[in-house]
Amino acid sequence: MAVGILLVGGLGTRLMPLTKYTPKPMLTVAGLPVTEHQLAMARNAGITTVVLATSYLSDLFTPYFGDGSKWGMKLLYAVEKSPLGTGGAIANAAQLLDTHESIVVINGDVLSSHNLGEQIRQHEANKADLTLHLTTVADARAYGCVPSDSQGRVIAFLEKMDKPVANTINAGCYLFNPKVVQSIPLNTVISVERESFPQLISDAAQVFSYIDNSYWLDIGTPQALLKGSRDLVSGIADAPALEMADVAHHDQHCLIMATARVDASAVIDQGSCIGAGATIAPQAHVRGSIIESGAVVGKGAIISDSFVAAGAEVAENAQISAAFVTKSEILTI
Ligand code: GDD
Ligand code: MG
Numbered sequence: 595m596a597v598g599i600l601l602v603g604g605l606g607t608r609l610m611p612l613t614k615y616t617p618k619p620m621l622t623v624a625g626l627p628v629t630e631h632q633l634a635m636a637r638n639a640g641i642t643t644v645v646l647a648t649s650y651l652s653d654l655f656t657p658y659f660g661d662g663s664k665w666g667m668k669l670l671y672a673v674e675k676s677p678l679g680t681g682g683a684i685a686n687a688a689q690l691l692d693t694h695e696s697i698v699v700i701n702g703d704v705l706s707s708h709n710l711g712e713q714i715r716q717h718e719a720n721k722a723d724l725t726l727h728l729t730t731v732a733d734a735r736a737y738g739c740v741p742s743d744s745q746g747r748v749i750a751f752l753e754k755m756d757k758p759v760a761n762t763i764n765a766g767c768y769l770f771n772p773k774v775v776q777s778i779p780l781n782t783v784i785s786v787e788r789e790s791f792p793q794l795i796s797d798a799a800q801v802f803s804y805i806d807n808s809y810w811l812d813i814g815t816p817q818a819l820l821k822g823s824r825d826l827v828s829g830i831a832d833a834p835a836l837e838m839a840d841v842a843h844h845d846q847h848c849l850i851m852a853t854a855r856v857d858a859s860a861v862i863d864q865g866s867c868i869g870a871g872a873t874i875a876p877q878a879h880v881r882g883s884i885i886e887s888g889a890v891v892g893k894g895a896i897i898s899d900s901f902v903a904a905g906a907e908v909a910e911n912a913q914i915s916a917a918f919v920t921k922s923e924i925l926t927i
Contacts, residue, residue: 697769900914
C-alpha cells in the first residue's frame with residue numbers, strides 16, 4: 595500500500611488574476627477543482643490517505659474537502675507558514691504519515707491518465723529509492739528534463755534547461771521510499787527538482803523512471819487550464835472524479851453540473867463546462883470555456899475560450915474571447 599502527498603502550495607502566478615483569491619489547485623476544470631480530479635485518480639490506484647501540502651491560500655482547501663470521507667478517503671492538511679519549496683513541503687507533510695509505506699507525491703497542477711498502480715508496482719518490485727513518472731514532449735525546456743538508460747535508471751535530472759538533452763520530462767508524480775523522505779531536512783526551503791533529485795542521482799541511489807505516455811497536462815498556464823477542462827469534458831483525458839459528482843448533463847460537447855440553470859435556447863459546446871449554480875441566460879453561446887459555480891452569463895452573450903470565475907457576471911450581449919473574467923476584471927490571455 596502507498597500513501598499520498600499532493601503539492602498544492604504554489605503561488606499560481608501564471609494564472610493571475612484567477613489565483614488572487616483561489617489557489618491554482620482549487621480552480622475548477624470540468625466542473626470540479628483540479629485537486630478533486632487528482633484525488634479520484636489516486637483513489638483509483640488504491641491510495642486512500644493523502645496529505646494536502648498547502649501554503650498559499652491554505653484555508654481554502656478544508657471547507658471543500660473536509661476530512662475526505664465524502665470521497666471515501668482520509669485527508670490531512672499540512673500548512674507551511676511560508677512556502678518551503680517542493681522538498682520542504684514533502685518533508686513537512688510526511689510528518690503526518692505512517693513512514694513505513696511508499697509515498698506517492700503528486701504536483702498539484704497536473705492532469706494525468708497514467709497508470710499509477712503500475713508505477714507503484716514497479717517501484718516496489720525494483721526496491722527503488724525513487725521512481726519518477728516521465729512523459730515525452732516535443733519541447734522539454736519548460737520542464738524537468740530526465741534522461742534514463744535502457745534499464746530504466748535515471749541518469750540525470752535537469753530542471754528547465756535551455757537545450758534539453760532528452761525529450762522525456764518529469765511528469766510530477768514521484769514514488770518515494772519513506773527513508774528518502776525522512777532524509778530531507780525539516781523547516782528548510784528545498785527544491786526536490788533542483789536539489790534532492792540531482793543529489794540522489796550523484797549519490798548513486800536507486801532512481802528509476804516509469805515512462806508512460808498516456809494523457810498528461812500541466813494546467814499551470816492559461817491556455818493549458820482551458821485545454822485540460824475541454825479534454826476532461828470530451829473524454830480525451832480520463833475523468834474518474836465525474837463518476838462521483840453531481841452532474842446534470844454530460845456529453846462529449848458539454849458538461850453541466852447539477853443546480854446550474856441553463857436556458858433551453860442557450861448553446862454550450864466545444865467542451866465547455868457550466869459549474870454548479872451558474873446561470874446561462876437565453877440565446878447565450880458558450881464555446882470551449884469554463885463557467886465556474888455561481889457565475890452569470892447574460893442574454894445573448896458569446897463567450898469563447900475563456901474562464902469565467904466563480905460569482906463573476908458577463909453582461910447581456912457581451913462578446914468575450916480568450917479572457918479571464920473575475921468579479922472585478924477582464925484580462926485577455
Ligand atoms: N506546498 C508547496 N510548497 N507546494 C509547492 C511549493 C511550495 O513551496 N512550490 C511549488 N509547489 C507546488 C505547486 O503548487 C505545484 O502544484 C507543484 O508544486 C509544481 O510547481 P509549479 O510551480 O507548477 O512547477 P512547474 O510546473 O514549473 O515545474 C514542475 O512541474 C513540471 C511538470 O508539470 C517541476 O516538477 C518540473 O520538473 C516538472 O517537469
Ligand atoms: Mg506546474
